Amino acid sequence: MASPIGQPRVRLPAQARVGEVIEIRTLISHAMETGQRRDQAGNVIPRDIIKRFEAKFDGETVFAMDLAPAISANPYIAFPFRVERAGRFEFTWTNEAGDSRSATHEIRIAG
Amino acid sequence: MHQPTSPTRRGAMALLAAGVTVALLPRPAWAQLSAATQAAVDRIRGSRTPQEGRITLRAPPIAENGNTVPISVLVDSPMTPADHVRRIYVFADKNPTPDVATFTLTPALGRAQVDTRIRLGQTQDLVVLAEMSDGALYMARTEVKVTIGGCGG
Amino acid sequence: MRRAGWLAGAGALALGAAVALAQGSPPEPRRQIPNPESGLNYATPETRAIQEDDFLNPAFLWVEEGEQAWNRVEGTAGYSCASCHQDATVSMRGVRARMPAYHPRLQRVVTLEQQVNICRTERMGAPALPIDSRPLNAITTYIALQSRGMPVNVDISGPARPFFDKGEQFYNTRRGQLDLRCGSCHEDNYGRYLRADLLSQGMSNGFPTYRLKEQRVISLQFRLQGCVNDVRGESPPMGGEEFTNLEFYLAWRAQGLPVESPSVRR
């Protein structure tokens, strides 16, 4: 039984110049249980991880990450993006049970 | 802002600071890998031989706690449709399973860089493979010492 | 009704101070470390970098949860925290810096965690949250953030003093199979290495803290349990009198240091 995927945090500028490479930083609340830990009663805590992260820009996948249990709890993922036009980002985190959580952000062209 | 006042501590911090912030490639990428990591690398490379270079792998030489180790991988690439980094693979050579992450990149990024935080079970090498759009493979590795706590428990 | 409660509290506080004056409080004790240093100074550059950037600091996930909880009605009385305290960024400013504090009606020292639970059980008609539980750590982290940068300034005078003294006694008592007092590491040996651990002065100004080892926000008393356990001592319960008095003493040791909550520690 996978635990609910927690709150995502995303930081990117609201606007950028054409051609500018911005940094997109993301953080999501999740225990990333490895399946190798035991609780106080000695029972194995079942594995429960975010398995995949995807970033889409106007519907097109621009970046993805497949995560293993070796990613720390509350996964932090940062990557660049070259802004060519205004548009809409959609970030999606999916766990091994297939549940997912998304966040969307708009970016404008400065000036 | 934070001014150290303890001389012992200052010496220690200087030692720590000396090794930090530099990009590291301290050992040949083809030094012996654990069997599990070697198998994972072989699956990716097939008949290709990874080359050295182009990858800047940043990780603390000493991780204060192995459960949260910040890492950054930068690959030298123009990131154009004709010439870009397609994938970055990260392995922890001596973790129970070496897989850490696989990143899929596109020219839309403009720069081939990824940052995340990882778990390292013990002092070991971090191994990174970068696959280019023309199929060329690059490899880098760096050692991260994982601290051992003082209290035996 | 609510206002009457506040007034009664304020009255008792004034009375307590007056009594202390009349009796003549014992002189303020001298600190073993007169110019304390934050544990931040004993962290590696990577750990400091995580603390110094509120986006890199995962404790802000707890801050956001705490902010939501602040405004959420819970319990039989139909109140949220905000019902009484309105805007936390105004009303909670400075609260973390002066906690733990003497509670006149309960006639003992209470921690921030305990004060939240007093509000919940007495005002909101909501159940107390377990000490060091995620929902409680979220609320205290959110409250503590409002005091960030303010100097720790607890009041150990008057009726609070006996509780301070008990905390000091706990601090200085050798315990466990390893027979160590808190100060064995954090006064006698800070700046030295215990295996890979650079011993800090054990200052509490950064709690609640995001601990890299646990990969979550922890409360101070959770950390205290770890320390006692590490010297092979039998730890008192979190939220109990012994750790509460110790937390009060520790706050005084850190007097003047800026509140760093939520800090990041190994």
Add this chain to the structure above:
Amino acid sequence: MRLAIPAALALLLALSSPAALSRDTQLVPFRIVEDSIPEPLTSQPGDPARGREVALDRSRGNCITCHNMPVEADFQGNLGPPLDGVGERYSIGELRLRIVDMKRINPESNMPSFYRLEGLHGVRRDWVGRTILTAQEVEDLLAYLMTLR
């Protein structure tokens, strides 16, 4: 009712004290002469190889946590003096007392007493009635320390 409590207590004591006593008496007797314990705690001579393991083992001697040691190991502590040459600086009897109970030499020392049961406060349940090291582990450790010259 009032009577029942002491009775229960007495029963509890009767049940628990023999166990506690027998553990206590597991401490082998030793004689302190000035600042040393001249005679070994056990009849079996100490084994330096096993002693080295004791010194490095986190759950036993864990010497390396506080002392720099002449071994290949990352992250050696520096709360206490380095152990290199310790076998030259002290006689084995002097080292024996320092490991058994350093506080007999310096009550303010932060070095744990590795072979002591009395006078401890608030010991964790799983360690009550047990010394940090067994008598044989003390002898093994000493045999190793005497090789550090």
